[in-house]
Amino acid sequence: MKLAYWMYAGPAHIGTLRISSSFRNVHAIMHAPLGDDYFNVMRSMLERERNFTPVTTSVVDRNVLARGSQEKVIDNILRKDTEERPDLIVLTPTCTSSILQEDLQNFVERAKESAQCDVLLADVNHYRVNELQAADRTLEQIVRFYLDRAQRQGTLPSQRTEQPSVNILGMTTLGFHNRHDTTELQRLMADLGITVNAVIPAGASVEELQHLPRAWFNLVPYREVGLLTAQYLQDTFDQPMVAIAPMGITATADCIRQIQQVLNQQGAAVDFEPFIDRQTRFASEAAWFSHSIDCQNLTGKRAVVFGDNTHAAAFTKILSREMGIHVVLAGTYCKHDADWFEAEVAGYCDRVLISDDHNAIADAIAELEPAAIFGTQMERHVGKRLNIPCGVIAAPVHIQNFPVGYRPFVGYEGANQIVDLVYNSFTLGMEDHLLEIFGGHDTKEVLTKTVSAGSDLDWKPDGLTELNRIPGFVRGKVKRNTEKYAREQGLTAITAEVLYAAKEALGA
Amino acid sequence: MKLAYWMYAGPAHIGTLRISSSFRNVHAIMHAPLGDDYFNVMRSMLERERNFTPVTTSVVDRNVLARGSQEKVIDNILRKDTEERPDLIVLTPTCTSSILQEDLQNFVERAKESAQCDVLLADVNHYRVNELQAADRTLEQIVRFYLDRAQRQGTLPSQRTEQPSVNILGMTTLGFHNRHDTTELQRLMADLGITVNAVIPAGASVEELQHLPRAWFNLVPYREVGLLTAQYLQDTFDQPMVAIAPMGITATADCIRQIQQVLNQQGAAVDFEPFIDRQTRFASEAAWFSHSIDCQNLTGKRAVVFGDNTHAAAFTKILSREMGIHVVLAGTYCKHDADWFEAEVAGYCDRVLISDDHNAIADAIAELEPAAIFGTQMERHVGKRLNIPCGVIAAPVHIQNFPVGYRPFVGYEGANQIVDLVYNSFTLGMEDHLLEIFGGHDTKEVLTKTVSAGSDLDWKPDGLTELNRIPGFVRGKVKRNTEKYAREQGLTAITAEVLYAAKEALGA
Amino acid sequence: MTTTEAPSALSFECETGNYHTFCPISCVAWLYQKIEDSFFLVIGTKTCGYFLQNAMGVMIFAEPRYAMAELEEGDISAQLNDYAELKRLCTQIKRDRNPSVIVWIGTCTTEIIKMDLEGLAPKLEAEIGIPIVVARANGLDYAFTQGEDTVLAAMAARCPEAATSEADQQERTNAIQRLLQFGKSPAAEQQPASSKHPPLILFGSVPDPVATQLTIELAKQGITVSGWLPAKRYTELPVIAEGSYAIGLNPFLSRTATTLMRRRKCKVIGAPFPIGPDGSRAWIEKICSVLEIEPQGLAEREAQVWDSIEDYRQLVEGKQVFFMGDNLWEISLARFLVRCGMRCPEIGIPYLDRRYLGAELAMLEATCQSMGVPLPRLVEKPDNYNQLQRIEALQPDLVITGMAHANPLEARGISTKWSVEFTFAQIHGFGNARAILELVTRPLRRNLALGTLGGSQWVSEAVTSR
Amino acid sequence: MTTTEAPSALSFECETGNYHTFCPISCVAWLYQKIEDSFFLVIGTKTCGYFLQNAMGVMIFAEPRYAMAELEEGDISAQLNDYAELKRLCTQIKRDRNPSVIVWIGTCTTEIIKMDLEGLAPKLEAEIGIPIVVARANGLDYAFTQGEDTVLAAMAARCPEAATSEADQQERTNAIQRLLQFGKSPAAEQQPASSKHPPLILFGSVPDPVATQLTIELAKQGITVSGWLPAKRYTELPVIAEGSYAIGLNPFLSRTATTLMRRRKCKVIGAPFPIGPDGSRAWIEKICSVLEIEPQGLAEREAQVWDSIEDYRQLVEGKQVFFMGDNLWEISLARFLVRCGMRCPEIGIPYLDRRYLGAELAMLEATCQSMGVPLPRLVEKPDNYNQLQRIEALQPDLVITGMAHANPLEARGISTKWSVEFTFAQIHGFGNARAILELVTRPLRRNLALGTLGGSQWVSEAVTSR
DSSP states (O other): OEEESOOSSOOHHHHHHHHHHHSBTEEEEEEEETTOOHHHHHHHHHSOOSSOOSEEEEEEOHHHHHHOSHHHHHHHHHHHHHHHOOSEEEEEEOHHHHTTOOOHHHHHHHHHHHOSSEEEEOOOOTTTOOHHHHHHHHHHHHHHHHHHHHHHHTOSOOSOOSSOEEEEEEEOTTOTTHHHHHHHHHHHHHHTTOEEEEEEETTOBGGGGGGGGGSSEEEOSOTTSSHHHHHHHHHHHOOOEEOOOOOSHHHHHHHHHHHHHHHHHTTOOOOOHHHHHHIIIIISOHHHHHHSGGGGGGTTOEEEEEESHHHHHHHHHIIIIIHOOEEEEEEESOGGGHHHHHHHHTTTOSOEEEOSOHHHHHHHHHHHOOSEEEEOHHHHHHHHHHTOOEEEOSSSOOGGGSOSSOOOSSHHHHHHHHHHHHHHHHHTTHHHHHHHHTTOSSOOOOOOSGGGTTOSSEEOHHHHHHHHHSOHHHHHHHHHHHHHHHHHTTOOEEOHHHHHHHHHHTTO | OEEESOOSSOBHHHHHHHHHHHSBTEEEEEEEETTOOHHHHHHHHHSOOSSOOSEEEEEEOHHHHHHOSHHHHHHHHHHHHHHHOOSEEEEEEOHHHHTTOOOHHHHHHHHHHHOSSEEEEOOOOTTTOBHHHHHHHHHHHHHHHHHHHHHHHTOSOOSOOSSOEEEEEEEOTTOTTHHHHHHHHHHHHHHTTOEEEEEEETTOBGGGGGGGGGSSEEEOSOTTSSHHHHHHHHHHHOOOEEOOOOOSHHHHHHHHHHHHHHHHHTTOOOOOHHHHHHIIIIISOHHHHHHSGGGGGGTTOEEEEEESHHHHHHHHHIIIIIHOOEEEEEEESOGGGHHHHHHHHTTTOSOEEEOSOHHHHHHHHHHHOOSEEEEOHHHHHHHHHHTOOEEEOSOSOOGGGSOSSOOOSSHHHHHHHHHHHHHHHHHTTHHHHHHHHTTOSSOOOOOOSGGGTTOSSEEOHHHHHHHHHSOHHHHHHHHHHHHHHHHHTTOOEEOHHHHHHHHHHTTO | OOBOOTTOOOEEEEOOOOOOOOOGGGGHHHHHHHSTTEEEEEEEOHHHHHHHHHHSGGGGSSOOSEEEEEOOHHHHTTOSOHHHHHHHHHHHHHHHHOOSEEEEEEOHHHHHTTOOHHHHHHHHHHHHTSOEEEEEOOTTTOOTTHHHHHHHHHHHTTSOSSOSSHHHHHHHHHHHHHHOOTTOOHHHHHSOOOOSSOOEEEESOOOHHHHHHHHHHHHHTTOOOOEEESOSSGGGOOOOOTTOEEEESSTTOHHHHHHHHHTTOOEEEOOOOSBHHHHHHHHHHHHHHHHTOOOOSHHHHHHHHHHHTHHHHHHHTTOEEEEOOOSSOHHHHHHHHHHTTOEEEEEEESOOOTTTTHHHHHHHHHHHHHHTOOOOEEEESOOHHHHHHHHHHHOOSEEEEOHHHHHHHHHTTOOEEETHHHHHSOOBSGGGHHHHHHHHHHHHHHHHHHTTTTOSOOSOHHHHTO | OOBOOTTOOOEEEEOOOOOOOOOGGGGHHHHHHHSTTEEEEEEEOHHHHHHHHHHSGGGGSSOOSEEEEEOOHHHHTTOSOHHHHHHHHHHHHHHHHOOSEEEEEEOHHHHHTTOOHHHHHHHHHHHHTSOEEEEEOOTTTOOTTHHHHHHHHHHHTTSOSSOSSHHHHHHHHHHHHHHOOTTOOHHHHHSOOOOSSOOEEEESOOOHHHHHHHHHHHHHTTOOOOEEESOSSGGGOOOOOTTOEEEESSTTOHHHHHHHHHTTOOEEEOOOOSBHHHHHHHHHHHHHHHHTOOOOSHHHHHHHHHHHTHHHHHHHTTOEEEEOOSSSOHHHHHHHHHHTTOEEEEEEESOOOTTTTHHHHHHHHHHHHHHTOOOOEEEESOOHHHHHHHHHHHOOSEEEEOHHHHHHHHHTTOOEEETHHHHHSOOBSGGGHHHHHHHHHHHHHHHHHHTTTTOSOOSOHHHHTO
């Protein structure tokens, strides 16, 4: 057992449902107890989805437990086959029902005998993988299912499209800013003269899957979902993949350069360098903004980054090499893919933290006292407690990650949005700080008894007066540093003189 | 004299400089004392402009005062003519130098004798008009100057373009979100199949002005700047104008419908209704968002709106008719155009306030205690003091109004951005409120001595206990209402029972 | 499948149970706040944890007094010792939080793997020295709000039969007295008012302001509340002596009612719930009648409240409301809304205890008859798909529904209100009748305000069929 | 136009004065905060008000203790009576804020319309009973930071010549004592330390922590500061007795220095400013020498500070810095940076009082010679256009400039630092030497961090010519 208050990645069935519900005309049957169907709420509420979520729970209750669930599950599959006429029904248990040790594959086989549609059992271990891994696996399973069949039926396309084309893999419902990222990637491909052969699974029908091999390459923007599929397509159809998240100016250029290489290897003769230069210096404002005088005061500011692999690694690099910010800690909760993360952020941060225990991250933040955090909703709340601003850069998703206005994270407009996010994270608090630095506008008697609470040292009135002149957002740090210095010097009383001597000695 | 802490619109010369600096290759000479040239700072800092601001101060100092400024002004005009080779130099005094009663027109005439470029004296009264009026006037002056000359020289175009086309008037440097609005309007016109003949003054050269009469109509998105020019073009060239700010779903549709009418009157046969319907219901998410369940809790929330005419009127209508929010007060600081505002918001708000005294607005907000404010930076700060969230919707501009990411206010994407702004204004505080409603997570001893401070009534312990259970953001109001009720009932002691009786009696 | 069982002529149906609702473990979200010295430990899977995290939204962040004991593969396959694992976690909770009670919330998974929580608890309780209460709030046996029922039933068993000491008695009584002081002189406050009637226990978790309001209303009739289940602190659980009277505040507490009757030998008063001025009056009248007290001024009180909500009432009059079924509040709300002038073609409800809800059902029937509107169809364990077909046919003015269906219905031009809001809002008693109508009329007022913006259809033709 | 006037071989030039800087009324932004019981009334036009609003950014919002007396058409055309108008405004200020002093800031406009502020003030002061200090911080006669000079010069005239009473003396002394207590026993604190040297007044507005730090440094040499101009409160203006010593903290205070010498008969000590370890040492040494005190441990103190800033010093060593000229801090900063190993081809400066800045100029020259670098070209009233041509030719590593030119220079690959930051930052004394280098190295560190991202040219070819 694990004492848990919060989890970064959801359970496996959420991943499976995110894939099945992303496809057009695919229905899922969730074999689970009453109340396990909150995926429907998340999708309906967070995405403001206008259609009913194509997930039906085949409810496991005490009666079903007693009688066995086979009949009910099959009935529900066949009922939905009739009512919804889907192309495919995906059956999934949840953590709970998966321990009933039923032969669900057999239920599926039985249902297939009567169903008009295809029926698949999602093939994941609910205790060994999380939402992200299950999503990756389910997407691959569905793609493989349809391509295998097409191969058997001889309906696979025999060659690539005439002009360079791409499949964009891994865009899903309830993905972190996936909708706007999809739009931005489509625009980027159009700018590069590359046709989008398919975007899967979001909005695709399973019928389209057989056309996947026509694309010149597969683009995997997020390594959490789509990599298995891209690997399968590479192995089976010799279709190259580009798996660089185009997040930030530099990574977007890297991604485009790799696309160029992949295309030219297949006989194209494209040169994207002028495009990259124009975008970087003029069309997108992100790089210029970083160089402009506004951002000068970000120099050397200390930040903590935490999130999924894709976003945490991308932000670590953006902050470090594109904005001159000092990343004191970069971390991910994607423990299953930790090696990649460590290699990716090496050289861009002081320290790496791989953990899905939110307390470990909260403790690290409290200890490091960064000027800003870029993390998940959980880190945002940690930041609130510690009075440290936090920009949200990664799932778990929250209503704020489904804005109506255009807010992509990838491509050149994504880079613009990101610098705004970073800049505002540091400065939203700045206005208050400025007011405080300038001592407010009227004299306030600042009698902070609390400031010396818990200290074994004797803060003299003049020392306290000076301490209270330090802006609130660094006062705690100055106090600790001063006390540390006093102890090292063997002083028991802290006067103004000691405070300033400490400040000089510690160079801050 | 007027005691002033803050002004909504700047002085006249700022308006003139916004126009001249918006044009390409136009230089301004500001005849003013040292330090009056902060326009250069604003443009450079706020817009992160990469080029030096084309404004040179011809400094008035004690020596110049003594000797007269004619020589210096003319020297500076001729020097800039040589150094910058502009198409046009605009001379403007500031409030200070305008009282020297010099014959600046004569300086201009003298300079013109030697200058390669055109030279104009901006024709505004610095004590009678503000920044917005001066901008409107200067734009018209420059347009009229070049069109008059073209007419004299016989270089005016003789007919309209073949396909429907538009001039977009009034897009300027340092305008509130003008850059992104320009992009969005260009996209909207492209969607409607309308060619953009000119966008002025932002980025235009004065050479292009003679082509203005070729467009089928003039679009004036902001009535503060461009209306005089459009009126002149209508009177002189019979060129119709559309002066509906396409802000919000309904107004955007209204604007498009008026464009349709204007085009069809000139022989086109366009039907934009299907486009409007598709955008409203599907392409833009703003209208659906308003109808979706997220926004249900905005119903009847009370808001105050304040800003320039265009934005304040547009937001009053958006809040009222597109989001179901109750606008208790709508106001503008554009006193010179108050009639239009009053007519525009009639029926969409309880009360109208026309004033450029920020104290009047602050007092009204304090008295009305709305759930949110939509105003300028000043109202945002008033909101901070009163703990009322505020979305910023109008100039005076601030660094936050020049985001790197795409944030238009007009058109369909503008409508998306606006609903985000509105929703987040109400809910940014919501999270804290929720925590408070649910009483936080651990029991806190809430001993608020202050809560009964200044009250002539005797709050009994049980009354205070109940009062402290009321979430903080409405506690003040409940307290006042309860005391009002108690006084009406002739009670001197307030118990829990009195508090709940008051709540029932006042229906809230 | 229609039954015509007494005492009403309402029609009852039972459908497939393919309906959306929240998991019963949801109750921890409000109970941990209500019981200030408690800690709730939900023993379940990642699925349970993720539900709490998402359904309870922001509340989880600021170190709530509840947590998951997340079962991992080793727990499921019984490679690990349940007792040792729970001991490890509870010891940590004791160290970090030191609650007065730990409530173990059993889930579907603990049912399926047959974890013997009731067997383990007394042993661990003795070992670590903190009371452990076990509640099986699982989705195999219970629906959404019934989670509270399982917890309160378990707590009912822990209430003392008599005060163990003078001091203890004093403390418990003071806890009640503290709720209400009415500006009496300090001397008067020291004297616990000795009531003239047998002890009366109120059961059901309500927000503190609601408890105060109900206490005030009852005090007006000279009725003293001897205890609340749950109390604000576990250490203040009420004394429940044999023969005490008890009355429920929430319609989903049939198991608690049964426990009070059977195990604690209480007399449970059957009454409509204090929802709306009509229900509030009926509730107080019933208590008075049982306690043999002549009620004072209730008719005036009811009339006054009707008067004060007339503006909202006019908005709903003549309109049709459809309950898809979620939290068991459906019948009381329907009864009040019918009295307000609405028609109600269907009441979906997860589960119906016709004995515990008997008085409410009778009042619903009487109300419909007195208002001259057809009796609603009562659908237990509804089938959401079928309901959506009926909604499409009926085109009601308002559908009260779980969160999953609200946006799709709105996109089809049907106004909705989340049923879950009635679970969290303050709705009991005379004083909160307006709050109920505030919620009910909000979508109606909204759609009036929005007028024809964009029309009412937000789905393209291709998909409206569904 | 080169002058070779004594006492240095530095070259001095004067250009057209077409340079960008802030208006001298800016000083209200820091002075109203420094003098806690003051109110500053800027008598000028909308242009002045809009400048304050924009230049001072957020500071204006929270009801600052300064405001505009905005001149309207009636004021300009003299249709309105100046006295009546000012009385109306000052009465309102007295009622709303009740400050201990109102400072009238005259502007260019009051100069041009020849408003007789000095004539009106005594009359109004007598009538409303609040001291009114008049300062002509106008842009016709003064540059940016000189606004402070006009205010302090006016205030110097208001300082008492001797304590008017025992109590008053006590209050003024305590005000100083309160700044510094050094953990002495309360008894000791009661006794104002009677110093062995003549009274020493420090003039120049510095942030409170800087005042404390300088006081500590001087106390180490046994020197007591008798008074500060400005004091934290107007009511605590220092006693300035004839023959007192005075020393300036800021390089733009020549008028105040003159006033102290001529009107208050002070002996103003000429010294380099306490900028950098070198300047701080020279400043203290000069004070010691005048007060005939043998300085203690200054060489060690200087060495220790140099040691502590070595990391930053290495970053600037061998680099070239160009001052466009803005706030009169240029010479002191250049002198310190040259000592750090930088080269400085040009120092633009708005205005140069060669007497008040004499010691600093001499030290600059000596420093350049000792570091073996060429003497900078000193350009008074620079012409920004010409400077930009020279910058393009020189390609310095860093340009310290006003805000208007920073972004365009950065876009052309030239690193910049806002000169205005040195006006607001804490830069005086040994303890803040690191802060100066922190600011100076920030753009250098930034551009190191960003590497080659996007290259260094952000303007298209068509416009790079400018």
